[in-house]
Amino acid sequence: MACPQCDTLHYAARLPEGSRAYCKRCGVVIATERATAFAQVLSLAITAFILMVAAISFPFLELDVAGHHNSISVLQAVTVFNDGIALLLAIAVAGFIVFLPLLRLASIIYALGPLVRGKPARRSAKEAFALAEFLQPWSMAEIFIVGVAVALIKVAGLAHVSTGPAFWAFCALVLITVLKDQLICRYSVWQALD
C-alpha cells in the first residue's frame, strides 16, 4: 500500500487489535485495526442522523427583548437571507450545516450497513463511500456551533437569549461526528467494499 499523502510504499501487514499504522516518512496515520470499528462507525452515523433531524425540527434559540419573543430553528436561521445575492449565501450555509452533513451520514450508513451485518456490499456502496469522503471538508456542523457561541455572546448585551432543545441536539451531533471521523479507517473500508 502507498501512503496517500507522500506516496511512500509500505507492506500491508495485519495490525494488532487496537493499533494504528503510521507512514514511515511523513507520519500520517495510514491504517487502524479495530474489529468493531465498522459497527461503531455505523451506529454513530445513525445516531448523528437522528440527532440532525431533531436539530432541524425543534427550536434552536429563543430571544426575548422588550416584550418581543423570537424563536428560531436551524432552518430558519439559514433561510432568513431571501433576497438577491444573500439567497446564494443562504443556500451555501444551509448546505454546509444541514444538507451536506445529512448526505454524508446517509452515504456512510448506506455503504457500511450491509458490511456490519456480514452481508456483501451494496452495488453502489463504493460511490456512496467516495461521496462521503469527498464531503468531509464541506460538512461544517462543528464550525456552526462555534459560530452560534460567538453570536450568543454578541447579542447577550442586547437581549435575553435561551437555548432550545435543538441546540443541545446539535452539540451532541458535533461530538458524535468528530468521534466517528476518528474511528473510521479508509483503508479498511475500501478493502471491505472490494
Add this chain to the structure above:
Amino acid sequence: MASTGLGEGLITAREAGLVACGRCGRLHPIAENYCSRCSAPLESRDFESPQKVWAWLIAGLVAYLPANIYPMLRTSQLGTSTESTIVGGVMDLIHHGSVGIAAIVFFASIVIPVGKFFAIAYLAISVQRKSLLNQHQRHKLYEVVEFVGRWSMIDVFVVAILSALVQFDTLASINPGIAAFSFAISVVFTMLSAQSFDARLIWDVDRTNHAK
C-alpha cells in the same frame, strides 16, 4: 538537507512503477488510467497542481478584499442604522469586554485567511524551487492549512444566526451585508486551492534535489 526517505530505504509507489488511486488507495501499474476498484481516474503526480493552486488562491484573494472593505452586518436600532466590517465587529467585541470572543473572531476571520494565503503560496513556490524548510516542516504546514481553513467560516455563520435572531422590525434588526457573501466565497476558493495541492510533490522535489 536531511532526507529521511533515502536513508531508510523507503521508495515511493512512483519509483516502483506503481500508481496509488487517489480515492481508494489501491495500487496499479503506472500505465493504468482508471482504478479497477473504484473507477476513479489515476494520476501518479498532478504536475498541474501548482497552477490550479494559484488560480484558486488568486480567486480567493480577489473575493477577500471586498470582504474586508464592505460591511459584514447592517444593524438598525430604533431608526438609526450602523454598518460594521469584519475588523469593526472585532472592535465592538473588545469594547463590550469579550476579549476572548474577539480573539476567536479575529483569529478565524483575519489571521487564518491571511496566514493561509501566505502558507499556500509558499507551498506552491516551494515545490517549484528550493525551500528553506525541510519536507517534514512543509508537510506539517500543509496539514495545518488543510485542517484550519474551514474554520474561517465562523464569521459567516455568526452573521447568519444574528440576522435570524434579531428581527424586531423597528426596534432592532440585523441584516447580512455583501461582505458576508464575498467572505464565504473567499473561504470556499481557498479551501479548493488547498485541496488541489498535491502533497506528494513536496516529497518529490527534495528527492530530485538530493539526487543531483
